[in-house]
Amino acid sequence: MEMIIRDIGFIIGTTLMYSTPLIYTSLGGVITERSGVVNIGLEGMMYFGAFVGAAVAYFTASPWLGLLCAALGGALFGLIHAVACVTFNAEQIVSGIAINFLGAGSALFISRLLFDGATQTLTIPNKMPLPLDFLFGEGRLFPSSGFMDLVFNRFATVYLAFFMVFVVWLVLYKTRIGMRVRAVGENPEAANTLGVSVIKIRYCAVILSGVFAGLGGAAMSIAVVSRFSNTLISGHGFIALAAMIFGKWKPQGAMLACLLFGAAKGFEIYLGSKGVPIPGDILAILPYLLTLIILVGFVGKTTAPGAVGKIFDKSGH
Amino acid sequence: MIDITKKFGDVVANNHISLTIHKGEVHALLGENGAGKTTLMNVLYGLYRPTTGTIRINGKAVSIRSPNVAISNGIGMVHQHFMLVEPFSVTENIILGNEPTRAGGIVDMVSAEADVMRLSQEYGLSVDPKALIEDLSVGSQQRVEILKTLYRGAEILIFDEPTAVLTPQEIQELVTIIKNLTAAGKSVIIITHKLKEIKQIADFCTIIRRGEHIDTVEVDKVSEEELASMMVGRQVSFKVDKPEQQAGAAVLEIKNLRVVDKRGIAAVNGLNLQLKKGEILGIAGVDGNGQTELIEALTGLARVQAGSIQVNGQELANQTPGTIRTNHKVGHIPEDRQKRGLVFEFDVAENLILSSYNTSRFSTFFILLRAAIYSNAEKLIKLFDIRPANAKITAKSLSGGNQQKMIIAREVSSNPDILIAAQPTRGLDVGAIEYVHQTLVEQRNRGKAVLLISFELDEIMNVSDRIAVIYEGRIVGEIKAKEADEQQLGRLMAGCSL
């Protein structure tokens, strides 16, 4: 009995850990698309964030500094996307694709320069702290490896992610700025006639999406694992994007979709650790397959913000 | 506004126009489609920068760089095409850009809703502050637009063709609202093509023709006829010239038609109708009595639940729109020109062949014949007087009335046996209306059949040979147009028997 409870605790814990990077990134997706700009460059931004986070954490031995710089790195690519799409009215998908190449390419390039030609960083000295251990001392609040410990004794980035879901929800639905973001994403002409600056709002939203994608990458490289490698992100940015769509462009919905994927991942790891006689490759498919089936089967019709992906031309010709 | 000029590339939309508005007056702007009325108002509202010219408000020159500047100078605008965020509530739309907040930037919805309530009562603009825009009728949406300007403390309100989309009842409500506004000391600028409305509410009227200021007159001192001829530059006849003509055999027979609307309610329920060669049959009725669904069923855009529609003896119900157009030769001037009538990003020539691009005239072996398409466009532009006369500009940059002319040109030139014309003159100037009516009559004179659906009783009575009244999805009465009088039709439209 105790065994089963512990196993459940293990699955829940890994679920939380693996959903976290996705949650950050899909929050970024929610913010930018709600303002009307498609950002499929999330993958590249996440990639770059993962590298910057790990590299800074390696050299400074501070995971927090790593996290901060990852956010800034993501913001840089967000800015590039904003300049292309908002100022120059570039095709948003094309700019996103370019950013995916650019993000990955520059991460690998800088990695080779700093780490003797390797496309991965060295192991960072300090991972993200575990806030419960930090506050109460190791094993003091909950007995080590008990159910509660397995579930709640998680990295600071995990706690921060869920807090961010709340913050983004609050800002988007309850505040002045959030209302303007949603209005700009639905009907920029209307917002413009009321003196809301479509350009400013979209710049902020796109840059913020970069910040969140950068955080998502770092949540992977300095918490889930302890180094950046070239296969670390492989598709997580796109999954986050899908989660945003399945979550109907809402922060809480995106979070649920990410948790679902994380749960499938947790299950995969659990089965793997139990030595179930299923080939590893098949197990690795599991999260993707499960997510797809559940989401396609159970999530109803989704509708994107009215003006998403459309060019807003202020001059009227 | 002094000496305003606005150019779009080579097109001079406004050419040295001056306009003076006094406090508390209603000032009408009158001009043909494409005369530059909307452009002038967009300049005043800061959506366009004038090429040259100055604007003075209360004697002070202001440079209106953006709507923000206009708003802070007390200018508000109700646009020709509403500027509303559909999934937002009434209150959210009204406060957007001007949100009252509590600590931490949290929007104070409670006080906002109270403000909206207070304003709506003060000026007699009834709306539910919590309702979502997408659930509101066009009339209520317009009231939200008016509230938006009042909420920002507008002293000068601009209305761009506010009545084009309203039902007659809603128009009367709007007239009352405008009277309330001027009684409260506000000034109103109103663009409209309906001379009757100008006579009814405006104090002054400024006439614009092809971007130029023609005259500003006191409305009391001129007649409708004088206004019309000033605007078009020639005499306009309000009566439709129609030779007597005997209608021929029936081309269209509708029997026991039943169509459900989006909510699954039977909007057309047991409708019977017959349309003959060489006649114009007008369908009169209050909006929402099944007109839209009837048109959609006839054109193959909605499913027919029961009953039959026969054209020349052939069943047409539930055929594809394409078959109905080409095989059965049914043309359609749609009610909603922006959604169903044209492709915004296509140019005029392309829009003119939307229903015939696959005929041998315009394509061979899947390749479009550019030369034929553009010479066709040149011809139709001249014939239907579409302005500016340029086949290569996008449909989007045409004025509303010229977009309509383009659609009519396309439909009539495809030479249909039956022409379904839904609100064909909505948003058109009197000159253009005269022209559209003549076109419909010509179709009839050539032995074709025309089904005219309109909310405007005047139009129905002037143009039709026979009038059928639709009420709750059924034809409740048919009258010869010559014998019809307004009272009698009005009673039928309201569901009373004769």
Ligand SMILES: Nc1ncnc2c1ncn2[C@@H]1O[C@H](COP(=O)(O)OP(=O)(O)OP(=O)(O)O)[C@@H](O)[C@H]1O
């Ligand atoms: N954004 C634009 N780009 C290019 N040309 C334009 C643009 N907007 C308007 N025009 C042109 O300027 C002229 C005036 O257009 P405007 O919309 O002001 O006419 P209007 O008087 O409001 O007509 P209507 O009664 O049909 O609404 C037209 O010839 C139109 O084609």
Ligand SMILES: [Mg+2]
């Ligand atoms: Mg106009």
